[in-house]
Amino acid sequence: MAELNQHWTLARTPAEGLPTDGDFAWGESPIPSPGPGQMLTRTIYLSLDPYQWGRRRGGVEKVGEVCHGRTVSQVVESRMDGYVSGDYVFNTNGWQKYGLTGEGIPVFGYMFPRKIDPAVAPISTAVGVLGMLGLTAYSGLVVQCDPRAGETVVVSAASGGVGQCVGQIAKILGCRVVGIAGRQEKCDFVTGELGFDACVSHLSPTFAEDLRAACPDGIDVYFENVGGRVFEAVLPLLNKGSRISVCGLVSTYGRTDGVDSREEWRAAGQPTFEHQGVTYKDLAVGQHVAEYQDQFLEKMAGWMGAGRIRYREDISAGLERAPEAFRAMLEGGNFGKTLVQVSEDPTRQDAGFRPSGA
Ligand SMILES: NC(=O)c1ccc[n+]([C@@H]2O[C@H](COP(=O)([O-])OP(=O)(O)OC[C@H]3O[C@@H](n4cnc5c(N)ncnc54)[C@H](OP(=O)(O)O)[C@@H]3O)[C@@H](O)[C@H]2O)c1
Incomplete structure (x- = not known):
């Protein structure tokens, strides 16, 4: 049987308070094919951030939509200029295993895709210290x-x-x-x-x-x-x-x-x-991306290269665990930058990825 895409969608506009299981719905669907100007990417790391809760509660994210989230992904198939299969990218696949990026695919505000060089720093940092x-x-x-x-x-x-x-x-x-x-x-x-x-x-x-x-x-x-x-x-x-x-x-x-x-x-x-x-x-x-992102990335990469910045990540294995990790973060249960590892990270052979649902 062909592999299916997996995703969490918003099941309802959440009530006040913290997230509950009923706020999210798990689903599977065919993996989409990229159209002209698009690329299909496989999510490796999904970033969980407090602001996502505000979007959900505020009705910005609509019921039935794949939950929003910034991601580090790998290109599976590209029809987008400048990207080829195998490239690592920062994009916004959201809470799903495969997503389309490019022409006609909405971006959230300033979050335009960009290529990640795994030689500079571990790719997960593109949604953390180096992002x-x-x-x-x-x-x-x-x-x-x-x-x-x-x-x-x-x-x-x-x-x-x-x-x-x-x-x-x-x-x-x-x-x-x-x-x-x-x-x-x-x-x-x-x-x-x-x-x-x-x-x-x-x-x-x-x-x-x-x-x-x-x-x-x-x-x-x-x-x-x-x-x-x-x-x-x-x-x-x-x-x-x-x-x-x-x-x-x-x-x-x-x-x-x-x-x-x-x-x-x-x-x-x-x-x-x-x-x-x-x-x-x-x-x-x-509001600071246009003016300061390049300056920041250069400085931060330099500090990291010189060993002056350390960081801790809190990585849950498996997309299935996104809702529980999200709630834990909002309650202080996380310890470091909260991420979900959705699929294998080929740059980090020691990552020991074990999808919780497997
Ligand atoms: N303005 C922006 O553009 C922007 C962008 C990104 C993030 N943010 C904000 O930056 C802040 C940090 O975000 P983050 O992604 O780095 O999250 P984070 O700090 O990794 O996780 C949230 C932390 O908040 C603390 N916390 C939760 N409830 C608390 C409470 N009742 N009292 C005291 N501390 C509590 C917990 O730490 P302890 O266990 O240590 O209490 C928890 O680990 C958030 O307020 C987020 O909304 C703003």
Whole structure:
């Protein structure tokens, strides 16, 4: 029997709260053939990201559509200029094993396909440190906050995909870096492996005091990934003229009270912002691609080549596991950049890929 494509589609517009099994539907269908100007690619790595939940809950993703997601894939058959069978590409196949890219296939915002050179870095990093996550960190930290050597930079969700990059770039720039993470093993990783100066756990009953002790000179730059009570602990420590990049508020993504989290965040911060002359900027990485992506990719590839950037990935084996891995990420169950390995990675013979459904 011919091999079939496999996919997860959105089964319903999700209710408020966190994802449940009923939000996703598993299906199989014939593998499509590329038309003129298109290529068929096989998904190797699927990136799971918090923003995907916002698209689903917000109705941007329609019921019955293959769930959106950025991917690292290999070209199976190409009728698209510049791509041949066997090439590795960054594209947006979504939560499926095979997908078409090219003419007539919608792209999500700025996510145009690009070729990946496996000689530069492991191909999975094209959806991680050497891709959108790294660019998110770079845009929020360097472009929006302009940290100077000796300043104290604090980043929440420090062991996650974006947070890892933020702290390490800040270290390269000569800053003192303090991470905020959940479990102790995440904090140990952030200081031990990534070289942050300190990391405090937001799960500790003495979290606010711990953060104050870790920032004896206050905070000059805060990279906001979380919001909520983490932000409340940051506020009293903000120095005069400090800068904030509001990258995400992941602690609010499962909320069910209908409150506008961004508005709430601004209202909570306003008295301090005014008193201390704090500036904050909302971050949307897509707005920085045209101007900064090339500059970022060159710098990041150089730092990685020089061994100055380390990273941790949390890879689930098998497309079947995408919904559970997605939910775990939103609850802090992930440890590092969250990926699903959908099929074999020929560049990494030791990957030990075992599809969970096989
Ligand atoms: N603005 C943009 O363009 C853009 C682009 C990409 C990502 N983002 C945002 O960047 C942030 C990080 O994304 P990521 O992909 O790197 O995800 P991630 O950090 O790998 O995973 C999410 C992490 O959030 C933390 N978390 C979840 N619930 C929390 C809570 N209630 N309190 C405190 N921490 C909580 C958990 O870490 P702990 O276990 O350590 O708590 C979890 O591991 C998200 O807010 C995302 O929306 C924004």
